[in-house]
Amino acid sequence: xxxxxxxxxxxxxxxxxxxxxxxxxxxxxxxxxxxxxxxxxxxxxxxxxxxxxx
Numbered sequence: 001x002x003x004x005x006x007x008x009x010x011x012x013x014x015x016x017x018x019x020x021x022x023x024x025x026x027x028x029x030x031x032x033x034x035x036x037x038x039x040x041x042x043x044x045x046x047x048x049x050x051x052x053x054x
Contacts, residue, residue, distance in 0.1 A: 001026050007039040 002025055009028045009030040020026065026034050034040045 001031060001034075002041045003039050005039050007019060007034050007037065009033055035040045 003020050003022055005022050007026070007030070008019045008020065010017050011027045012029050013015070026040060031040065
């Protein structure tokens with residue numbers, strides 16, 4: 001998933017934080033943290049669906 005805003009995290013195998021920019025691909029191991037900070041782009045299938053009439 002891509003990031004929607006800057007995010008800093010420590011990917012697996014690293015000891016120092018890496019600063020990712022908006023549009024960068026988020027490493028899978030950091031997705032949970034990025035999601036908590038609302039830093040992940042929402043894909044079409046994960047956006048809330050509009051309620052239809054009836």
